[in-house]
Amino acid sequence: MEQKIPYKIYLSEDEIPTAWYNLRADMKQKPAPLLNPATLKPLTADELSAVFCRELVEQELDENTKFIAIPEEIRNFYKMYRPSPVVRAYCLEKALGTPAEIYYKFEGNNTSGSHKLNSAIAQAYYAKKQGLKGVTTETGAGQWGTALSMACAYFGLDCKVYMVKCSYEQKPFRREVMRTYGASITPSPSNTTEIGRKILEEFPGTTGSLGCAISEAVEVATHSEGYRYVLGSVLNQVLLHQSVIGLEAKAALDKYGVKPDIIIGCAGGGSNLGGLIAPFMGEKLRGENDYRIIAVEPASCPSFTRGKYAYDFCDTGKICPLAKMYTLGSGFIPSASHAGGLRFHGMTSTLSELYHQGMMEAVAVEQTSVFEAATQFARVEGILPAPESSHAIRVAIDEALKCKQTGEKKKILFGLTGTGYFDLVAYEKFNNGEMGDYIPTDEDIQKGWASMPKVDL
């Protein structure tokens, strides 16, 4: 007899994964290594350790260990907001009139409002273990900064966040959450760093950029005794930590014998998508199971669907390592879209390599259709989704509507990475009918590529 699937599938506390899954271990063709921008040679552990915590560097470079144990202290923190539920979207299914089954893994039920906390707590833990005083980072939209502030408060670490100046001014609420958790927030560019002062001198009226904020955070980390720099996406270590999303999702679905046909996630730097799909992609790589896996990106910043696969700079300042990835060029300037977390010009190297191998698909969607999906979802499922997450909702709804036409009872799983409580300026624009779409021209993308490394790597 078939078991009735509840609205929310919760695992018990004991079922929180005890190890992260390292997807690279199952890849025959590994992702290309990070290169030192000065020597164009693969970065060594020593070079990376000047910037990052030692154990995180080990995780960054380890492409062979399949499972890496999650330390007890991190699991205890996870217990405060995990396991996060897999939700059966009964109400959305009914509203769409689809025979498809729709499931979503919801990562928004914590104060950071997104999945970013999964890696923030891990990075803070290793910094504490190394005996550091604190960490530095940058934040744009503010999700990562909030998550890191929470993690640092828990372990009693100092947390210095460089927040892109225009966000600092336009998102005072995000800033206050971080301050409440004891972080110090500096609008970037600032005169607290050499590079900040230089930029302020050259461009006195600038409202900052993520690239500049990264440069300031890295400078402070490398020039301050007892500090290291941490990053919320793109890196291998982040994908590793985020595998907890997929491991829980798979365990929850397995309980009810549900094997998803399609797995959908939004993709900015790739931290959420990489985490969600990890164990499923592992099965696919090992030939045990097949899944259709879809990355959803904004049409305004289409790194998979219109980018090229090549070595590129990760930051506009060109001080960070080179990564081989699908990229629009570090000089590409995406339009002022409301999905701040999806505005990165490239894509984490692991997902780039998998996409290159044809192991996953990618779709680009336009902003207004994303907010239509967000609103439809909110009204029937009750959760106000983050703009980033709503990219996945858009494609999940589209796939469910295809099933309605064909009568197929496909099982669709998507990642609901977060809530939109700090994105109401965007919702207001949409509610007022003032939201536009923007698709870069081929010339825009050519311009972005012009900033790529001049050597052929």
Next chain:
Amino acid sequence: MEQKIPYKIYLSEDEIPTAWYNLRADMKQKPAPLLNPATLKPLTADELSAVFCRELVEQELDENTKFIAIPEEIRNFYKMYRPSPVVRAYCLEKALGTPAEIYYKFEGNNTSGSHKLNSAIAQAYYAKKQGLKGVTTETGAGQWGTALSMACAYFGLDCKVYMVKCSYEQKPFRREVMRTYGASITPSPSNTTEIGRKILEEFPGTTGSLGCAISEAVEVATHSEGYRYVLGSVLNQVLLHQSVIGLEAKAALDKYGVKPDIIIGCAGGGSNLGGLIAPFMGEKLRGENDYRIIAVEPASCPSFTRGKYAYDFCDTGKICPLAKMYTLGSGFIPSASHAGGLRFHGMTSTLSELYHQGMMEAVAVEQTSVFEAATQFARVEGILPAPESSHAIRVAIDEALKCKQTGEKKKILFGLTGTGYFDLVAYEKFNNGEMGDYIPTDEDIQKGWASMPKVDL
């Protein structure tokens, strides 16, 4: 052998209560009835039905039926965000170094951000069942308006919210959440009602008041075909719906054999506190168990601790029924505290009667000490609490610290009614050291009482 208590105790979907518990049925001395302000006689079902939905009127007047079945449609909605967890505050206990066990029932994990959704969905359901087109209501801080908007979206009901003008202007994000759920929001006073036009004529620059917004919402409900008025607190029906909080909390604690010694809840109109304590108070009334029950109110609006127990108007406009309650007088103007949900001058009649009988205690706490507790809680437990809920946190911490001195291992349960994501202006004030306390003088309270009914009831 004692079972290890998890961080979060979740009931299964099947354990969501199937009936609300009507606390009045166990009270020997019932709460005093609502009176018609014109006749000073108890309001009849017919009189109430002009304003409220029929079945809700039945619930309002029913003081004898102990359990009232929760309709299937409401339980299905509950399944989207309930059962809500009882959390063991292990990290807070450790930070305080207390031998006490601290538990909290967390009602903030839904987009309305508070417990208000429990009654909103019930009231919307009965309106739909009666074949109404829509409902009207007022909102101050916005929690209730948001909850009602979500409930109406689910059932396809029109939702007209009169939002106090200063909130409408200062809390644009709350407004946009409601609009996203399809509600129409009118700043009050407005020229859409007779009473609104009258007030605007008399006081052209007014930024509105809850009393005025209530009057407008009631006028629209009673003058529009197919509309009724709904309210988020104070009424008996609301306490009934909110009993789901206490029923779940008790069932969760019972699973681990935990009997709380102290139960703590914040109290504005009384909807949360009445719901949380319901089954525990029932046992206390029936002499089966004893519990120490503490209502926490702001020192700026101390209806229990400094009010008088008498019949009073529920609204400043004096158009609503008279209720017997602990009151500061409908003319009492609380200071601009940041716990918007706790600024009501009175207290629901059921809790007032129980307090009068000595079945519960009350404590008033000052705003800055509340935000100190909120910040301490956020940093170790990870959840950014609503200012209202933080009143309960303050007293829970105080009681746990007393246990530290005495060495007692008391079990403390408190209600965490909601999250503070829309209250960051308040946190900013606190973070900047700009938050003050305000305690009304005896003269302030005398002034409030001057507006009470002139007859002795």
